[in-house]
Amino acid sequence: MELVNWAGNVRYRASTVHSPGSIVEAQQLIATLPRVRAVGTRHSFSTIADSPGGALISLAGMKMDLEIDEESATASFLGAHSYGAVAAELDARGWALENMGSLPHISVVGGTATGTHGSGDQNGILATAIRAIELITADGELRTVADDDPDLEAMAVGLGAFGVITRLTLAIQPSYRVRQDVYRDASWDTVLESFDEVMASAYSVCLIGRFESQTIGVTILKSVVAPGDDDAPLERFGGTWDPDPMPGEHHTVRAGRPGPWHERLPHFRPDYPPSVGGDELQSEYFVPRRHGVAAIEALRSMGDAIEPHLWATEIRTVSADALWASPAFERDSVCIGFTWKKHPEEVAALTTDVEEALEPFEPRPHWGKLFGSTDLKRRFPRLSEHLALAERYDPTGKFGSDLLTGLG
16 A cells, blocks of 8 residues: 655555445444554645554545534534535535635644644634534544533544544534735835734734745735725735735635635635645744744744745744644744745754744644654643543554654
8 A cells, every 4th residue: 555645755654544435334444453543635744644554544435414503503524524625515504614724625624633723813723613523432432522521622633542533513603705915025024023913904814935035925814804895905014915816726816805705714725736736845833922023033044044945934823722732722822834845854954943943932833744843742731631531542552653652
């Protein structure tokens, strides 16, 4: 068997891949397999999903089976489907999620389990929308953990350690419309001087650029459309408004043209390859909001070393949460992401340098991206409890991985 992640930097070492046709079949498989992990859309750059010498199981071939409970404002569905697919079905029925990540291609289970996020000062990471998890545990039992169970705070960013998730229940809200406005070439100095104001200026704000440059390539403001909110100012924060609605066919529509929430909150369209098509590596670090500007300035001082190996950096913000393994656990955070060129050796060395530069600012890595830190229990205060709870659910280590074993 030869299975790789979408970027080709991870070759899975599991010996078999199973695609059961029903939940009952999945239960039977999991009960008998000695070692197994769930695999989704394979958009992770780390080995978080691998099961060396064991098996992988994919539920992607099953029906979404989306059910909406209007009274509780929740939706339940097979979580192996992508955010793009779930969002389109929700919107067709008049409902929406609070937020989405840059890529609608990722599975909902994979995105939530690894701490993936969108952006917005008032928005949490994607897993904060979880109200219940249904999963198959090590003995093949189908179990539901709802938000009245304290275990949910550990399992929402579960890292695949508790079992194979079959269904998720997420909080939803009535559908809404969003516009994207892009401002080009604002100076780093101007934006960082007014960082809190910039990041609070829309529902979701992203800065995309390069550290060695004096200017930020694009500042993207995603705003919920209100009556009379038709025009964008020509300049914001020293950047010039870009009137081109579609600078690339793989991007979602910009230039202030309102559209459905799920066609504006992501950066990329679900029917085109995202980002730079997988010809990349990625890493990302969450730092406390109070350290955000200083952390960015530290990385700008490394710009010349980073430049030859970087496609772009993306800077976003998220609000604090109570999820044990979340990179935003108990602190509002600035998320500093790196989309690297596919230079594995150079990027490995730079990751070490980046983590050293960020060390004074208490960085926490994104679980699905590349990182080198070995002192994660210091960074994630409840990680030891998280791993201990996972061991109670899975005493034989059936759902273990090398990455998680290294944390034990």
